[in-house]
Amino acid sequence: MATLLENWRNAAYGNGMNKTEQEALWQKYFTLEKGFYEKVLSDPKKVYEGSVKELAEQFGIEEFIFVGILDGIDDSLAGFHNPIDSMESDTKVKIQVDPEKLYYNMVEAKASWLYDLPQWNDILTEERRKELYKEQKKSGTVRREGKKLYPNDLCHCGSGKKYKKCCMRKDEEREKELSANE
Template sequence: MTLFEQWRELIENQTEDTFREFWEEYSEAEKKIYGSILDDPGKKVTGKLGELSQSYQVRPVIFMGFLDGVNSSLKKENDFENFDEDSQVEIEIDPEKLFYNMLAADADHLYSLPQWLSILGEEKIKEITKAYKKSKTVVKGKKTGRNDPCPCGSGRKYKHCCGRNA
């Protein structure tokens, strides 16, 4: 069984009793790994998955979960589905994309890390946050008024055409 399959199984088999403990372990591991990576954001992290998980002091399956979460924020995405502890891993983050994805995941324990201010700067953080909020805004289409021409193209008023059935 690959580490990715073990990660999926670990997530799916959580109960109400075990979830809190699992989430504490995972979020602490995430903070530790992201904190280390964000201390030197231009550095490419490479190595075997098992060795990297040991260097960050987390279980390999938890490190696999981190890789699954960070994959869409990498400059070059990886196919982690067949990875095991001996697989070569390359992590090079795109800081702007990572911050945006953290906002989308509602991971306040991650997007509030102090390293972000020195990496992106206050203006860029505000810009990314504004872009994220704008992407969530729903814009309603124009509503056809009763006395407007019918959108079906008949030339009749909406209230005498398609609006009669509405």
């Protein structure tokens, strides 16, 4: 029997849905993900604990999509990891973010809709956010799920546009702005 994470990855990355269904899933995911981070960032020191099912309900996100969010946030947690690969509905998980790791990882994922959230203004100074942004950009090629993201690939944000016509442009504009402010 497949784990929750295997079911999520099969659907999200190609084995379970056609292209239209997959794009719709990602659009829904990105909307719910943004709401999740808005809530978590409103009190970044808060620790959320419970089963996968309980926390999904608490955040108002269906369990199937919540597993994808847990997979995405696991490297940004404060000093611990959840049992992502073996999670089931009743698996106990804990969420407490490390704001600097989270911001860095959002930049790495080119998730401008997340690293530009206004909640960051109360968590990290603008100067620190710029430092983390530059630090990540100097770290090398951006990869998504172990796969390099090329300019002609569909953008990871789910817009349906090519990466070069969507988030790649936004990130290049942001880099120019940061360089101009140096």
